[in-house]
Amino acid sequence: MEIIFFYMVALVAVISGFLVIRCQSPVNSALGLVNTFFCLAIFYVMLHAPFMAAIQIMVYAGAIMVLILFVIMLLNLGTAERKRYTHGIVWSSLASLLVLVNFIFFIKRGRVTGVEGDITPFLIESFGHTELIGKAMLTEFLLPFEIASIVLLVAIVGAVVLAKKEV
Amino acid sequence: MTPEMLSLSNSPVWFVGIMLVKLLVVFTVVMLSVAYATWCERKVIGHMQTRLGPMRTGWHGLLQPFADGIKLFFKEEIVPSSAIKVPFLLAPMMILVPALITVAVIPFGPDIQLGDFMVPLQITDLNIGVLYILAFAGLGVYGLVLAGWSSNSKYSLLGGIRATAQMISYELAAGLSIIAIFMLSETLSLRGIVALQQQDLWGVCSFVPNWYVFTQPLAFCLFLVAGLAEINRTPFDMPEAESELVSGFCTEYSSMKYALFFMAEYANMIVIAALTATLFLGGWSAPLNIAIFTMIPGFIWLLAKVYFMMFCFMWLRATFPRVRYDQLMRLGWKVMLPLALANVILTGLVVVILQ
Numbered sequence: 001m002e003i004i005f006f007y008m009v010a011l012v013a014v015i016s017g018f019l020v021i022r023c024q025s026p027v028n029s030a031l032g033l034v035n036t037f038f039c040l041a042i043f044y045v046m047l048h049a050p051f052m053a054a055i056q057i058m059v060y061a062g063a064i065m066v067l068i069l070f071v072i073m074l075l076n077l078g079t080a081e082r083k084r085y086t087h088g089i090v091w092s093s094l095a096s097l098l099v100l101v102n103f104i105f106f107i108k109r110g111r112v113t114g115v116e117g118d119i120t121p122f123l124i125e126s127f128g129h130t131e132l133i134g135k136a137m138l139t140e141f142l143l144p145f146e147i148a149s150i151v152l153l154v155a156i157v158g159a160v161v162l163a164k165k166e167v
Numbered sequence: 168m169t170p171e172m173l174s175l176s177n178s179p180v181w182f183v184g185i186m187l188v189k190l191l192v193v194f195t196v197v198m199l200s201v202a203y204a205t206w207c208e209r210k211v212i213g214h215m216q217t218r219l220g221p222m223r224t225g226w227h228g229l230l231q232p233f234a235d236g237i238k239l240f241f242k243e244e245i246v247p248s249s250a251i252k253v254p255f256l257l258a259p260m261m262i263l264v265p266a267l268i269t270v271a272v273i274p275f276g277p278d279i280q281l282g283d284f285m286v287p288l289q290i291t292d293l294n295i296g297v298l299y300i301l302a303f304a305g306l307g308v309y310g311l312v313l314a315g316w317s318s319n320s321k322y323s324l325l326g327g328i329r330a331t332a333q334m335i336s337y338e339l340a341a342g343l344s345i346i347a348i349f350m351l352s353e354t355l356s357l358r359g360i361v362a363l364q365q366q367d368l369w370g371v372c373s374f375v376p377n378w379y380v381f382t383q384p385l386a387f388c389l390f391l392v393a394g395l396a397e398i399n400r401t402p403f404d405m406p407e408a409e410s411e412l413v414s415g416f417c418t419e420y421s422s423m424k425y426a427l428f429f430m431a432e433y434a435n436m437i438v439i440a441a442l443t444a445t446l447f448l449g450g451w452s453a454p455l456n457i458a459i460f461t462m463i464p465g466f467i468w469l470l471a472k473v474y475f476m477m478f479c480f481m482w483l484r485a486t487f488p489r490v491r492y493d494q495l496m497r498l499g500w501k502v503m504l505p506l507a508l509a510n511v512i513l514t515g516l517v518v519v520i521l522q
Contacts, residue, residue: 070312
């Protein structure tokens, strides 16, 4: 049951990922990417990580893609980039084939050891996924968490400085 | 033996059957409320402006929503020749669907016992309920933006751009005002939040329930204003300001596609009203812990609260003029956001001190 569902969602994810690179209009590509994010969110739910799924949709589909869509619309790339580029197809397909072979080789080489970590589906069910992440962030990973917030603050200030001509 | 919670693992047939019934009932109630919200809005605003509103179709115009629906069905479907087809067709759906699926996590009553199982009166209880709502509220903006851009008309584009800027700015304030609620409830599940609001007020006053509107009045106001701005209701209906943008992002739409935008607007109103009721006004619980009130079933209380909030939204529409765009942005970023942040800090301080 679950494996059938997984394959269905995976199929949609792969198809929408394909549409991202094959659509003529950049807006349609962006919509395909949003759909891919949705499928990823479904995978997070299937992996007992509902918090990650919600954040995936909120941050990627709800915020970042809206901004990307906004930029594409304002620049109106749809009319300018209509002609196809074909010169790179041979080399890029060769390169991606090599990467695929590489991936399959490494995945096949590994062995499933069956070692279980501290965080089990049972623990997530009983304690709560959000609570676990929150606790880890504010105890074990407090320093990286704070550093990330400072980096983001620097980026925000930088964006304001860049956007404003005369400070 | 206490009855088990009905789930997919212990009785799949019953689970699926009851789930379908719940889905159907909730969908019907929401759709009927959407239809009659249009009638109600015209009536309420009419009476507030000393007019009668719709009177011709049925008794006091009660059949007006159906007449409107039939009229819109038979209108010609026009797709402008310069429109970008796929996003143009997708946009009305993309605005209605996030509004409707948000209703799935709103609890509308206590658990009831059916046979050997307990059935929760809620379509699904996610333990990330509030995050789910915030995530899907953020997706509503796609419909507006795509509608505005794909119509290939200047009014629509301006409407779409305004909508995006407005929704992105007010989403922050709405999200931050809810954070104060989490800090008190320590759960993200809407069921848990409603259960906590049924306790005694501040642990002392036994007949008044512990609604979060009493503990968090500032968050309540911020959430209401941000919610109104996020669903583009007056006084924040800049994206469809008809005096300057014809009809904003839906200028080029006709027939049922146009109707979908309107349904989405009212469905969003219902969602914001239901959320306000659930997060701040105790959800389906009775306003006073006395026998006459607690005897009335929970869904009636929830509907009463939702309709009251919607009436307030209509009242606001009849009262306030539309804000200017710069006022809107200033309010969002310079007033609401700092206030919401201050509220979070204050709540944190109080929670720590009281521990």
